[in-house]
Amino acid sequence: MWLRNNALVASAGAAAVLVCAAVVLIFFWVPVDADQGFSQKIFYFHVPIALTAYLCFGWGAWKALLHLWKRPPGADLESYVAIHLGVIFGALTLITGSIWARVSWGIWWTWSSRQLVLFLVLFLFYAAYFMLRYSVDPGPARANISAVYALFGVVLIPISFLAIRLAEDFIHPTVFTSRGPQMAGSMFFTFCVSWAAMIALATALYQLELAGKRMDRTLRELREALE
Amino acid sequence: MTYIRDVTALARKDLLLELRARDTLPAMLLFVVAALVVFHFALPGSSSQLASKGLLWVAIIFTALLGLARAFAAEREQGLLDGLVLAPCDRSAIWLGKTFAMLMFLVLAEVVALPLYALFYSGIGWSTIAGVALANLGICAVGTLLAAMAAASRARELMLPLLFLPLAVPIVVGGVGASVVAASGRYLALLAVYDAVFAIISWASFEYVVTE
Amino acid sequence: MIRAQALSRRFGTKRVLERVDFEVPRGGFLVVTGPNGSGKTTLLRLVAGLLVPTSGTIQVDTDRSRLGFVAHEPLVYRELTALENLELYGRLYRVRERRERIGMLLERFGLWSVRNERAGSFSRGMMQRLALCRALLHDPDLLVLDEPFNALDEQGIELLDAQLEELRGTRTFLVATHDPARLDRLASGRLALA
Numbered sequence: 001m002w003l004r005n006n007a008l009v010a011s012a013g014a015a016a017v018l019v020c021a022a023v024v025l026i027f028f029w030v031p032v033d034a035d036q037g038f039s040q041k042i043f044y045f046h047v048p049i050a051l052t053a054y055l056c057f058g059w060g061a062w063k064a065l066l067h068l069w070k071r072p073p074g075a076d077l078e079s080y081v082a083i084h085l086g087v088i089f090g091a092l093t094l095i096t097g098s099i100w101a102r103v104s105w106g107i108w109w110t111w112s113s114r115q116l117v118l119f120l121v122l123f124l125f126y127a128a129y130f131m132l133r134y135s136v137d138p139g140p141a142r143a144n145i146s147a148v149y150a151l152f153g154v155v156l157i158p159i160s161f162l163a164i165r166l167a168e169d170f171i172h173p174t175v176f177t178s179r180g181p182q183m184a185g186s187m188f189f190t191f192c193v194s195w196a197a198m199i200a201l202a203t204a205l206y207q208l209e210l211a212g213k214r215m216d217r218t219l220r221e222l223r224e225a226l227e
Numbered sequence: 228m229t230y231i232r233d234v235t236a237l238a239r240k241d242l243l244l245e246l247r248a249r250d251t252l253p254a255m256l257l258f259v260v261a262a263l264v265v266f267h268f269a270l271p272g273s274s275s276q277l278a279s280k281g282l283l284w285v286a287i288i289f290t291a292l293l294g295l296a297r298a299f300a301a302e303r304e305q306g307l308l309d310g311l312v313l314a315p316c317d318r319s320a321i322w323l324g325k326t327f328a329m330l331m332f333l334v335l336a337e338v339v340a341l342p343l344y345a346l347f348y349s350g351i352g353w354s355t356i357a358g359v360a361l362a363n364l365g366i367c368a369v370g371t372l373l374a375a376m377a378a379a380s381r382a383r384e385l386m387l388p389l390l391f392l393p394l395a396v397p398i399v400v401g402g403v404g405a406s407v408v409a410a411s412g413r414y415l416a417l418l419a420v421y422d423a424v425f426a427i428i429s430w431a432s433f434e435y436v437v438t439e
Numbered sequence: 440m441i442r443a444q445a446l447s448r449r450f451g452t453k454r455v456l457e458r459v460d461f462e463v464p465r466g467g468f469l470v471v472t473g474p475n476g477s478g479k480t481t482l483l484r485l486v487a488g489l490l491v492p493t494s495g496t497i498q499v500d501t502d503r504s505r506l507g508f509v510a511h512e513p514l515v516y517r518e519l520t521a522l523e524n525l526e527l528y529g530r531l532y533r534v535r536e537r538r539e540r541i542g543m544l545l546e547r548f549g550l551w552s553v554r555n556e557r558a559g560s561f562s563r564g565m566m567q568r569l570a571l572c573r574a575l576l577h578d579p580d581l582l583v584l585d586e587p588f589n590a591l592d593e594q595g596i597e598l599l600d601a602q603l604e605e606l607r608g609t610r611t612f613l614v615a616t617h618d619p620a621r622l623d624r625l626a627s628g629r630l631a632l633a
Binding site for chain 1: 277369372376379380381382386389390392393394396397400401403404407408413414417420421424425428432435436438439
């Protein structure tokens with residue numbers, strides 16, 4: 001009961017603990033990768049951030065489906081906030097990926113990373129989500145349209161991934177082998193902690209933004225009721 | 228049975244409207260020809276034949292976008308979507324009828340574009356044609372739904388390319404792959420999967436895009 | 440037939456309808472009045488199902504196939520002829536004996552002679568008459584009319600008056616108007632929006 005009412009505090013607390021733990025593990029505990037050196041440590045940020053972005057888009061699509069199906073009044077806002085967070089994490093994925101490419105291979109962008117290309121496409125897609133949302137007047141119509149688009153996004157993810165994989169056959173990029181490190185026990189543990197930290201961070205930010213937007217809405221309704 | 232009759236009535240309406248107004252199809256035809264000409268100047272001499280195949284697909288996508296931007300023009304300008312939404316027919320029939328009509332326009336544009344491409348650049352094989360046929364379905368299915376979304380927005384025509392292009396990535400991959408790779412089967416399969424999945428989701432969700 | 444309780448509708452931050460209550464029995468004739476911007480059109484669109492309420496409820500005991508709606512726009516395709524327009528709606532509304540009914544309505548509203556002309560060439564009055572044909576085509580139980588007299592000329596007004604007289608009592612009406620005096624003798628109830 002306490003947990004539900006204080007979701008924001010709880011998740012913020014969990015996030016703080018886990019992020020600290022992750023940073024400690026990444027920089028002080030896990031051994032440096034034999035092949036790629038110190039720069040490989042970006043992996044512990046990049047991949048969990050990417051996975052968390054997927055989770056955000058998935059959660060947003062779930063709330064969108066709920067909105068269309070059962071129409072609970074808060075679902076549209078929750079879907080929007082989740083997708084907003086997904087785009088932020090997506091942008092971070094692109095940035096950390098780019099840094100990793102620069103540090104590892106000396107270039108700022110490569111088309112050979114399927115993950116990166118997929119995120120670029122998804123970033124464009126979900127950026128359009130916001131353009132769409134801001135160009136429709138608030139109301140039931142906007143909520144419906146946003147929800148349908150969010151569902152399209154989540155369907156696009158696997159199909160785009162398939163397409164990008166198939167595209168490699170005729171695009172022939174210079175392939176930079178970045179074999180994910182053979183995950184020794186300590187590396188895997190660190191990775192998991194980092195991932196948990198990202199999820200906790202995303203949850204905390206989600207609750208924070210949601211609380212803020214709900215308060216906005218309540219204030220607006222109060223103001224109108226007084227007029 | 229009545230569903231099919233509804234779809235037919237609606238598709239007929241859209242084709243009849245185009246026959247009378249004659250604005251969308253001529254624009255698409257002229258655009259695709261102009262695009263193919265511009266591409267000649269966009270390809271430096273050392274470009275491969277394969278590059279021009281890729282540009283064919285760019286031409287198709289953007290020609291389709293031109294047509295799709297007009298898809299709900301009458302309904303939007305004259306508030307006619309209300310009339311269709313109020314009718315007792317299933318709202319998805321509106322989508323299906325409109326998709327058929329758009330498909331007709333796109334096919335007609337390609338009937339001109341493909342031979343012209345063969346004339347200007349290089350020959351077209353069966354796998355390219357199969358790719359175009361499959362891609363058409365996906366483009367029109369998704370495009371019609373997105374056109375309805377764009378019609379509801381203040382930005383109107385501006386929204387459609389923004390919404391459509393990310394979703395067009397798998398289509399372009401499938402189409403170009405089918406055109407340039409010898410083993411085109413996988414790419415045609417990708418297009419088929421895209422068509423099936425997105426047609427179903429467009430069909431099912433159209434209702435929610437046009438109603439509250 | 441229609442029951443509204445605490446019906447409210449907002450557009451963004453603008454409150455257009457605020458806690459409206461009314462009831463229209465089967466066979467009733469409710470006249471909705473109010474100045475521009477008072478929400479008459481919004482109310483009618485809520486009844487027709489084109490909008491959903493922000494809060495409150497609206498209950499309409501009929502489905503789309505028995506509802507006839509005349510909006511601010513005539514809802515006819517400019518590039519199609521009068522006949523083609525009615526054919527389309529006739530099919531969508533599954534009107535029985537479609538051709539006969541279309542012919543009868545076109546004649547009743549004085550449009551038979553122009554049935555093969557593009558609706559875009561019609562005057563505003565003729566288009567409004569075509570809109571009325573469209574709304575009556577499927578013989579609806581509930582007629583929701585948004586300022587139907589607006590664009591009509593003398594002859595059109597007479598024709599509409601006659602139609603309303605004929606259907607009064609056997610059909611339910613919800614009519615928004617600027618000019619309530621005209622409908623006084625038909626009205627069974629009045630709703631004034633602020």
